[in-house]
Amino acid sequence: MRFLTPLGLLGLLGILVLIIIYILRPNYQQKFVSSTYIWKLSLKYRKKRIPTSKLRDLLLILCQVLILAGSAAALATPVQVLREQPTDNEVIAIIDASASMRAQYNGEMRFERACNRVLSLADTVFGNDGTMSVIVANDDPVYLIREADRSASAQLNDDINDLLISDMCTYGSANVEEAFSLCEDVVAANPATKIYFYTDTTYTYVPNNVEVVNVSDSNEINASILDASATFESGYYRVTAHIALFGANGTVRLKMNVNGANAVDINDPGDSREFSIDVECYDDQVQTVVFCVERNDEDLSEEEKENTTYYIFNDAERFYSYQSILLSFDYLGDFEDCFMDDDTFSIYGGQKEVINIKYSSSLKNPFVTSALLSLQNYYSNNWEIHISDSLDTPNEGFDIYIFEHEMPQTLPRDGVVFLFDPLSSPSGSGLTLRNIVDLGGTEGAMPLEEVTNDDSPRSPVLNNINLTDILVTRYRRLDDDGTYETLASCDGDPVLLVRNDDEAKIAVMAFSLHYTNLPLKAAFPRLMSNLFSYFMPSTIDSNYYEVGSTIEFNSRGSSLKVTSESGSGVNEDIMSFPSSLSIDLPGTYRIEQMGVFDKDAPDIQFYVKIPAAESNTRAVLDALPDPFVSENQYDYFNDLLIYLAAAIVAFLFLEWILQLRDNM
Incomplete structure (x- = not known):
């Protein structure tokens, strides 16, 4: 047992006060009494067989002493020691391994400086018989060593050297939060642990017991192309780049090389173009550089206008297609760039893939034509969509075939096929047509019902489509060979089916657009777009x-x-x-x-x-994560106050009994 507040034992002086009270208290009282009272009192004492007054007085004094002693002990906060609080010299070193730590000055990377300082710290810690842990904070932080003593000194040197030799500093961002969360088990066992974070970032708030060691050099300067993009506007491309000069003020020259300019297709080499422009950079501000046909800054704020530089193409410099664009710095003045990995930026996607669509119908539907034109416009940034509606064109060489009403004898095998209101079953389709179901006009129209499968999610073909809003008055019953997925039904019969495998890619709509309200709703162009995305997915969503x-x-x-x-x-x-x-x-x-x-x-x-x-090699962030939880003394001690209070109450009850007996 241990007392957390030893000064509380001064309460034992109450026992001394109690003794003094008993000494000074008179043992008799002077008063007038009657002879009858004296006779009754003497008779009372004579009837008692065993004299107990002295024993009762001793027990009463003992209870009072124990009550005072217990109260003094309670003031001193008695506890049972569960485990001793650690007093070891323990240190955790976290090495920032993000891309900015690859910046270098005088041939030494920031990451190298951090590793060397960790080795120096290890010499100090191990020299003082302390323990040390090292964490490498990359995108997936890990312990290099954990709670090691001086016996691991040689191993730590080898591990640090391996970090440098194998170039373990990443090209991405560090997961700092995860790195500090790895410390929690160590600091929970020893809250006195000191954490050193070797980084190049300045933090406005740093938790207690955490020290940020900034390994950047004030002479480091970084010219960077932060991002760039090319957008198609008014028939020509507009290239926008964001650049910055961190650590200095001055002029840089941005160069843009365009390869395959105005190429007709991927087999056409096109032209090569080169452009350059000087940009004034200051105060670590991001500068916007725009290569375009015409200046358009009406929507920009005054600050944005001030930080935007334009290069206006002349008629001979404009381009409506490209195979690649390379942005780079051509001139940095007298500055030495400390971080070369962000000095270039490549843009791709200027040569669109051609998608050929054939629409065949014995009765052209303006709703289908309108939906195809919407597709052509909507996907214009990714695809060059060509639409043919000639019935004389052979059914070959297209990427998508749309047949409405009249069906081909044989299903095309070189593209995606849409069958709308099939009047016959093409060979190879796997469909068997049955009778036509007429629901009796608008009064008998029935909504479509989604066919769900508990084992699979909702088909992307039905994204943002509410089938219950789509009414059908007439449809054709059909059977399939089991290779189709039914997406919607009407009165229990399948009316919207898809097949998407290596053998065939087919969509079937078993009703005519003339017998449904589907073309009158936004669901129809949405359905066409979903079918296009389903069968013709983009390989990637960005360049x-x-x-x-x-x-x-x-x-x-x-x-x-x-x-x-x-x-x-x-x-x-x-x-x-x-x-x-x-x-x-x-x-x-x-x-x-x-x-x-x-x-x-x-x-x-x-x-x-x-x-x-x-x-941004001079980044300033808000706060570091705090791995230290509030230290709780009950992690180390078991409070005995409740037991002591129970004992005091017991003695108080015993004293009350003795006092009661004394007055009887």
Whole structure:
């Protein structure tokens, strides 16, 4: 047992006061009494067989002493020691391994400086018989060593050297929160643990027992291309780039190389164009550089206008297509760039893949034509969609075939096929047509019902479509060969089906647009768009990503291959879709894929860049995570106050009994 507040034992002086009271208290009283009272009192004492007055007085005094002693002990906070609070010299070193730590000055990276300082700290800690843990804070922080003593000194030196040799500093962002959460078990066992965070970032708030060691150099300067994009406006491309000069004020020259300018298709080499413009950079402000046909800054604020520089193309410089655009710095003045990995930026996607659609109908439907034109416009940034509605064109060489009413004798095998209101069953479709069901006009119209499968999610074909709003007055019963998925039914009969496998890609709508309210609702163009996305998915949703981000891949074919053009990055075969991949190295990557129905698909290039936040080599952030929870003394002691209080109450009750007996 231990007393947490020993001064409370001064309450024992109450026992001394009690003794003094008993000494000074007179043992008799002077008063007049009658002879009868004296006679009764003497008779009372004579009747008692055993004299107990002295024993009772002793017990009464003992209870009072114990009550005072217990009260004094309660003031001193008695506890049972469960475990001793650690007093060891314990240290945790966290090394920031984010991309900005790759910045260097005089040939030494910030990451190297951090590692060397950790080794110096280890010498000090181990020299004082302390223990040390080291955490490498990359995108997935891990312990390099944990709670090691001086016997692990040589191993720590080897591990740190391996970090430097194997270039373990990432090109992405560090998960600082996860790194500090790894410390929680150690600091919970020893709240006196000191944490050193070796980084290049300044924090406005740092928790207690955490020391931020900034390893950046005041002479470091970084010119960076933070991001860039190309948008198609008024028939020509407009290129927008965001750049900054961190650590200095001055003029930089941004160069733009356009390859394959105005190429007709992927086989056309096009022209090569080169542009450059000087940009004034100051106060670490992000500057916007725009290469365009005409200046358009009406929607910009005054501050945005001040930080925007324009290069206006002349008639000979404009381009409506490109194969690649490379942005780089051509001139940095007298500055030495400390971080070269963000000095270039590549833009791809300027040569669109052509999608050929054939619409065949014995009675052209303006709603179908309108929906196709909407598709053409909506996907204009990703695809170049050509639409043909000639009945004389052979059913071959198209990517999508739409047949309405009149069906071909044989189903095309080289593209996606939509069958709207089929009047016959094409060979190879796997469909058997039955009778027509007439529901009796608008009064008997029935809504479509979604056919759900508990084992699979809702089909993307029905995204943002409420089937109960779609009414049908007439449809055709049909059977399929089991290769179709039924999405919707009417009165229990399947009316909307899809098939999507390696053998065929077919969508079937078993009713005419003349016998439904579907064309009058927004659901129809939405359905057409969903069908297009379902059968013709984009391989990727962007042409550039940041290191460490998750990239979603899709394919119309059975497989694709992702390779790094530098040869040092990812080399991955993907066989199932949709699939995802995270890339750890910046640079240009190429996607090679075989198109559906053995058609050649053009290669796709995309760019992976350093996260823009890592380019700011003088970043200031708000606060570091606090791994220290409030220290609770009950983690080390068991409070005995409740037991002591119970004993005091027991003695008080015993004293009351003795006092009661004395007065009887």
